[in-house]
Structure formats: C-alpha cells, structure tokens
Amino acid sequence: MNRxxxxxxxxxxxxxxxxxxxxxxxxxxxxxxxxxxxxxxxQAIPPDHRHATIKHExxxxxxxxxxxxxxxxxxxxxxxxxxxxxxxxxxxxxxxxDWIENIQSTGKSATLTPAPTWHVxxxxxxxxxxxxxxxxxxxxxRPVRFSDFRGRAVAFTFFFTSCPLPDYCPRxxxxxxxxxxxxxxxxxxPMNWQLxxxxxxxxxxxxxxxxxxxxxxxxxxxxxxxxxxxSSNTxxxxxxKVDLNFWRENGSISHNLRxxxxxxxxxxxxxxxxxxxxxxxxxxxxxxxxxxxxP
Amino acid sequence: xxxxxxxxxxxxxxxxxxxxxLVIALALVAGVGSWFAAAAFSRHDQLHGILPDxxxxxxxxxxxxxxGRTVTRAELDGKIxxxxxxxxxxxxxxxxxxxxMAEIQxxxxxxxxxxxxxxxxxxxxxxxxxxxxxGARFGADTNRWCxxxxxKTVLHGLIAKSFLVQDNSDPFNSMPGNFTGxxxxxxxxxxxxxxxxxxxxxxxxxxxxxxxIKKLRNEP
Numbered sequence: 001m002n003r004x005x006x007x008x009x010x011x012x013x014x015x016x017x018x019x020x021x022x023x024x025x026x027x028x029x030x031x032x033x034x035x036x037x038x039x040x041x042x043q044a045i046p047p048d049h050r051h052a053t054i055k056h057e058x059x060x061x062x063x064x065x066x067x068x069x070x071x072x073x074x075x076x077x078x079x080x081x082x083x084x085x086x087x088x089x090x091x092x093x094x095x096x097x098d099w100i101e102n103i104q105s106t107g108k109s110a111t112l113t114p115a116p117t118w119h120v121x122x123x124x125x126x127x128x129x130x131x132x133x134x135x136x137x138x139x140x141x142r143p144v145r146f147s148d149f150r151g152r153a154v155a156f157t158f159f160f161t162s163c164p165l166p167d168y169c170p171r172x173x174x175x176x177x178x179x180x181x182x183x184x185x186x187x188x189x190p191m192n193w194q195l196x197x198x199x200x201x202x203x204x205x206x207x208x209x210x211x212x213x214x215x216x217x218x219x220x221x222x223x224x225x226x227x228x229x230x231s232s233n234t235x236x237x238x239x240x241k242v243d244l245n246f247w248r249e250n251g252s253i254s255h256n257l258r259x260x261x262x263x264x265x266x267x268x269x270x271x272x273x274x275x276x277x278x279x280x281x282x283x284x285x286x287x288x289x290x291x292x293x294x295p
Numbered sequence: 296x297x298x299x300x301x302x303x304x305x306x307x308x309x310x311x312x313x314x315x316x317l318v319i320a321l322a323l324v325a326g327v328g329s330w331f332a333a334a335a336f337s338r339h340d341q342l343h344g345i346l347p348d349x350x351x352x353x354x355x356x357x358x359x360x361x362x363g364r365t366v367t368r369a370e371l372d373g374k375i376x377x378x379x380x381x382x383x384x385x386x387x388x389x390x391x392x393x394x395x396m397a398e399i400q401x402x403x404x405x406x407x408x409x410x411x412x413x414x415x416x417x418x419x420x421x422x423x424x425x426x427x428x429x430g431a432r433f434g435a436d437t438n439r440w441c442x443x444x445x446x447k448t449v450l451h452g453l454i455a456k457s458f459l460v461q462d463n464s465d466p467f468n469s470m471p472g473n474f475t476g477x478x479x480x481x482x483x484x485x486x487x488x489x490x491x492x493x494x495x496x497x498x499x500x501x502x503x504x505x506x507x508i509k510k511l512r513n514e515p
Contacts, residue, residue, distance in 0.1 A: 044468070165386055168384070243447075245382065245416075245471035246467060247385065247469065248468060249386075249387050250387050250388075252387065253467075254384055254385040254386045254388075256384040256420040256471070257384065257420065273419055273420050274420050
C-alpha cells in the first residue's frame with residue numbers, strides 16, 4: 001500500500017515537474033495581464049521570500065525608475081538571489097494584483113545602495129525643546145535647512161508623492177494649502193512664517209517630482225511653501241525626535257502623520273498628530289508661534 | 296481475411312493500449328490528487344509551525360482601551376488571548392490582519408473564555424478615539440475585543456517581552472518599534488504563556504486559531 005502510494009505520489013510529482021517545464025506562458029500570465037521586461041538590482045530580500053526590494057530601471061509605459069518592493073508568487077524564485085545581484089525579470093500586472101516572475105541573475109552590481117546608519121536611537125522631543133537643524137534637498141535641487149527660516153515660525157509635515165490614501169498625505173498638503181490661504185488673507189497675521197512639506201521617499205521623490213507635485217497642490221504661487229525631501233540619514237535622526245514612523249510594505253510606504261510648528265527660534269511650539277486637525281487650528285498655532293520669540 | 300485478422304488483432308491491441316492509458320491516466324489523476332493533498336497538508340503544517348523563539352509570557356501592564364478605560368493584565372488573567380499588532384497608519388498589512396481577527400471574533404462569539412487583544416505600536420497617533428474608529432471599521436465587539444494604547448514604553452516593552460523580535464537595522468523594513476513578524480496573530484494560553492503564532496495574512500488562520508483554542512481549552 002505504501003509502495004503504491006509512493007508510486008502514485010511519484011507519478012504526481014513527475015506530472016507536476018512536467019507542468020513546470022511547460023515552455024508556454026504560465027497560467028498566471030493570462031492574456032488579460034500586462035507584462036513588462038525589467039532590469040534592476042536586488043537591494044534586499046526579507047526572510048519570508050515573498051517579495052524583494054529592487055532598484056529597477058524605468059519601465060516604459062508603466063513606471064519611472066525607482067526602488068520598490070515586488071512580490072513573487074513562487075517563494076523559491078528568490079532562493080538563489082542576494083542583495084547586489086543584477087537581474088532581469090518580468091513584471092506581471094493583472095487587474096487587481098502585480099508580481100514578478102522569470103527572474104534571471106545577470107551579474108553582480110557595484111551600485112548597491114549602502115544601508116543607512118539607522119542605529120542611532122534618539123528620544124522624542126516635547127513642546128519647548130529645540131529641534132536640531134536638519135538639511136533637506138528642496139524642490140529646486142538646492143539644500144534647505146530649518147535654520148534658513150530662523151526668525152520665522154515654520155510648520156512642517158511629512159508625506160511622499162506616491163501616497164495612495166486621500167486622508168493621509170493629500171490631506172496634509174490640502175490643509176497646508178488652506179492654512180496658507182487663511183494666513184495670507186488675514187491682514188493682521190504676522191508675516192514671519194513658512195510652510196515646508198518634507199518627503200521621506202528619497203528613492204522616488206526627486207526635485208523634479210516634487211516640483212510637479214508641489215504645483216498640483218500649490219498652483220504657480222510658491223510663496224511661503226516649499227517642498228523638500230529628506231535623505232535616509234536625516235530621517236534616521238529626525239523621525240524619532242518627532243515620533244514619525246514609516247514602514248515600507250509591499251511597494252508602498254505606510255506611515256503615521258506628524259505636523260510640527262517651530263517658533264521663530266526653532267523650538268517646538270505645537271505638534272499636530274494624525275489627520276484630525278483643521279487648517280484654522282494650524283493657522284492659529286502659526287500666528288502664535290510667529291509672535292513668540294519674534295526677533 | 297488476413298487483413299481482417301490483422302485489423303482484429305490490432306483492434307484488440309488497441310483495447311489493451313486504451314486500458315493501459317486509462318490505468319496510467321487514473322494513476323496520474325490519483326497522483327495529482329495526492330500531490331495537491333500533500334501540498335495542502337504541508338501548508339496546514341506550516342500554519343502550526345510558528346512557535347515562539349523562546350519562552351514568552353504575558354508581562355504585567357496597565358494600558359487604555361478604545362474607550363479610554365484602564366485595562367490591566369489582571370483583567371485578562373485566566374482567558375485564552377488572541378493577540379494582534381497594528382498601527383492605524385498601516386495601509387496594507389494591518390487591515391488584512393484585523394480582518395482575520397474579526398473572523399476569529401465571529402468564530403469564537405460564544406466562547407466566554409476567549410478575548411481578542413490588538414496592541415498598537417504607535418500610541419501617540421492611535422489614541423482611544425482613533426482606535427475606536429478603527430475597531431468599528433472591522434465590526435469589533437468591544438466587550439470581547441480590546442484595542443490597547445497608552446505609554447509607548449509600556450506597549451513596546453510588552454510586545455518585545457511577550458511577543459515579537461525587534462530588528463533595529465532599518466526602520467523602513469519593520470513596523471514602528473522595529474518589530475518583525477507583526478503580521479502574526481499570537482495565541483496566549485490561560486496561564487499567560489505565548490504558545491503559538493499564525494500568519495495573519497492567510498485565509499486559513501482563523502480556523503487554525505479556533506482549532507488551537509480548542510486544544511488549549513482541553514489542557515489542565
């Protein structure tokens with residue numbers, strides 16, 4: 001009986017292997033699916049082997065070059081790969097899912113992005129604490145620092161341009177738009193204030209991308225509102241100080257929302273957590289922060 | 296005649312061949328069946344496969360539920376606990392895991408000895424009202440399923456002691472608090488021991504959790 005089961009099992013095994021060797025398109029790549037041939041470099045493979053972080057070249061007609069996570073359907077597909085491997089693969093996009101297959105290693109790359117130094121654990125700051133100065137890359141491509149705005153109240157928030165949730169990043173930038181409108185329309189409001197929207201997605205949000213995104217939310221009027229992007233090393237130090245959290249999961253970034261108002265001397269004046277605050281409330285905080293410590 | 300004989304012979308040879316093909320086909324069908332059964336069985340095995348990395352027990356804590364009410368460990372003593380981890384800014388994993396928790400809630404609706412507990416890793420964002428809204432979105436019965444927030448030190452300390460491993464190498468790759476394996480649903484026995492985890496992203500997990508609860512209930 002055991003022997004018979006073995007034979008039956010082996011028969012099944014052979015059949016299964018036979019199926020896998022089938023050179024025709026696998027059933028997962030049905031006619032309705034879009035497929036793209038892509039080149040890239042493996043950045044990381046989490047232990048579950050369900051997906052890989054890949055820095056990929058532009059996918060004409062689908063996606064710009066960026067570093068992102070791709071999932072695989074066959075967890076063995078990543079078994080022989082390691083960070084730094086140059087690969088070619090097929091990206092399959094169905095109506096409700098996407099994954100990669102036919103992954104071929106083509107060599108070793110010297111351009112593996114070094115892992116940021118994340119090990120610094122710094123504690124959260126409270127209202128009244130001075131925020132250290134940080135440098136970002138602005139939408140113009142030039143560096144921008146908090147200290148560039150000394151003498152002004154600075155309200156900053158975090159976002160990334162590919163953020164899919166309307167009540168997250170878009171809500172933050174819409175609120176900034178409204179706050180700016182309120183303050184500019186108020187002839188009694190102080191003049192020393194600045195808004196700064198900081199992206200934490202340095203792999204994708206280049207100055208060009210930020211300029212386009214800024215234009216969408218801000219129109220042509222760049223007055224008192226700058227978009228910028230933080231490097232990984234800047235985030236490693238800044239994020240814990242304002243309790244900003246993010247998690248790269250399955251090609252997107254999950255994150256919490258932190259909006260901070262600094263007074264004219266660079267001290268934390270007020271922090272808005274989450275998305276349950278109004279442009280009026282932010283405007284009031286900026287008015288008060290601009291008057292405190294005004295030089 | 297000779298030709299008829301030949302044709303007769305070849306026909307009977309054909310029958311034999313047909314029989315042989317049928318046998319092979321049947322064997323293959325059975326083989327494929329056993330192959331899938333084996334695959335399904337190994338998947339089932341895998342669901343039972345995540346044991347704690349070390350002996351882990353539920354630490355003491357005093358936290359707040361989604362109504363702002365204080366919940367301590369003492370309140371949960373003697374219950375079988377089903378525990379998940381989340382932050383409401385989490386767009387993909389946490390809603391999926393919470394859906395599985397909601398299924399477990401339904402499957403254990405009549406089990407007075409079972410409580411569901413979801414711990415946030417981002418308490419500054421996840422205040423009681425924020426968690427109440429999250430729970431409502433998934434149909435949580437807050438008499439049986441609590442969403443706990445409070446001091447980050449207490450929450451992270453509890454999760455690190457009782458449930459999950461931290462990896463400080465890159466916060467982009469792990470849930471806030473640098474916790475890994477946050478997609479897991481943990482089962483704690485009546486004596487406060489973390490016994491097993493199930494992958495909260497799998498459809499089979501609610502049934503597996505229920506089976507585990509039955510097993511634990513029969514223990515002394």
